[in-house]
Amino acid sequence: MRFPFWWWRRNEELNEEIQGHLELAARENMESGLAPKDAQTAARHEFGSIALAEEVTRDTWGGRWFADLLQDIRFALRTLRKSPGFTAVAVLTLALGVGANTAIFSFIDAVLLRSIPVKDPQQLVVFNWSARANPKLQGHSTYGDCANQTGIGDCSFSIPFYKTVRAQAGAFSGMAAFAGPLDVDLSGSGAASIVRGLYVSGDFFSTLGVSTFIGRPLTPSDDSPSAPPAIVLNYAYWVRAFGGAPSVVGRTVCLDSTTVTIVGVADPHFTNLTPGKPLDFFMPFSVADSVRGEWWGNEDRLSDPTSWWVVILGRLKPGVSISQAQAAATTIFRNEMLHGAAPVSKSGDVPIVFLRPVRSGLDGETSQIAPALYVTMVIVAFILLIACANVAGLTLARSAARQKEMAVRLALGAGRARIVRQLLTESIFLACAGGALGVLVAVWGVDAIATLLSNGSGQPFPFAVAPDWRVLLFTLAITFLTGILFGLAPSLRGSRVDLTPSLKERAYSLPGAAAHTGRRFRLGDALVVAQVALSMVVLVGAGLLVRTLRNLHSIHPRLRRAEYLALRH
């Protein structure tokens, strides 16, 4: 990026240097008796061509390609302005193609590629269990954190087990547990509203390495029945509901008629752990008795080992492998299951614990959305290919009309590579214009798709889709690729001109007349065939997508059912 500026400054300095030369020469001429005006004219005359001297000097700097590039871009602008119809159609076609790709990639980026916003996420593992038969449990709830599990087992555990592992397993430098988020009534700050709160263990913030924006995080001392109830707000909710007022720290609100104190606001980067599960605040497990208490009946979920409902996270000690930690956790788990205060499994059930990295372990809804996104991505990629083929066809027709121009340039001694480069610059320039417009299309498209996806569930789309550097990089890459893809064949074709007939007979060659040339005819035909084939692929893909989308619509209802389902035996 530094290079152009350096080059420009150099250029200006060279100009100044030569002005100095002229000035010195003119002054000397004046001393020898010439009138000022004549002196300057004579100096200029003696110097010769300033432009030429500058150009030859610039060549010694090694920035030649840049000067050529500027020249090519200027020329491309000029020729494109001469054919506004072609330019408009090409740019619009490309804008649609690039825009669709950018929009879908934004979704893939938001749903699948965003990293989990905690400290050293690679050390963090999520507990899963499996067994050959279902354990006999009083209650068992999941909240859609671990979606892609097969067979018996999931990532829900009891709080007593969590406490046992925390006390006994030496493989972890820290543990945390959470459950939810659940809908809770909040009052005491304006109108009563329903907000989503996540139950967390007292060590949640310290184990994850999440700090607070203002105030303090929840600590283990908050997570005890005797402690005054405290909650930490999520940053987005704080901005939304409290206008980002710092005075919120220390304020009290009512959660389901329990008075709690807001002690802090979480770091803006930390939105949620499981992708696609928005939440508004964090509350310690100790308030679980009173907040949403009636929902559980009389059972004591905080101390009942047969009530499984929390997700357990562990931070591996440095040097401890996942399998070592897994073996240690399985020993504790099996002991609790078979010989604990309330045995829930038989030894033949082989209950085990397995640990998964938090990145893939807490996949939430992503595993259901991912196939639809991938199918869509492939479809829009094909649409971009079709757009490329279209524009390539247009460029080809245009290159036939420009054959005479190319012949003249070749005759004047331009190298073939130089002409290909010039034509490629033209196509990449077109592609960039298309890409820029495509970003606008994408912004509109992201909104439209998010609305479309959330229509079936009545909720806002649960992922924050916003362009970041990855999306921009992607757009830039496909823009350049597009430019090369649709520009290369016509460029190579355009530079291969038979000089004599082009200059003589086909002085007024038209695209139609030029189509007699065998090679171009074949290239044009191939483009049409490719377009038809691609269109078929897109059609089939769209059919597939409709099916996947229908599945997608059923995700949210299923999730909600899981949230409210407490199995009783």
Place this chain on the structure above:
Amino acid sequence: MTSAKEKYQSRTEILQGTLDMLILQVLHWGPRHGYAVSKVIRTDSGQILKVDTGSLYPALHRLERKGWIAAEWKASEFGPRLRIYRLTKSGRKQLVVERSRWAQLTEAIEGILNPAKQESES
């Protein structure tokens, strides 16, 4: 335009070896502006050698790139700043090299032009 440019470049090539040496030699006497360099070459050669500006500035910039001369901007009593070139340490060494090469070359050419004289001398 291309042909005119090539003409300049080919002239640069012919003169290149000697022009570099001449520039280094002129700057050996003291820092100078490009215009002054060309003027010294012209006057000292008795108006025979006229350095083309299309060769001079590329040569100056090339020598600067090689590190044999260095440039700095000096304010002038009139309009634009002046770019003053001076010889560097490595440029001084290069001048010695070029001068000895030039001596060899002239000796060799002299040998061809006057073979008898050289034989009698050796």
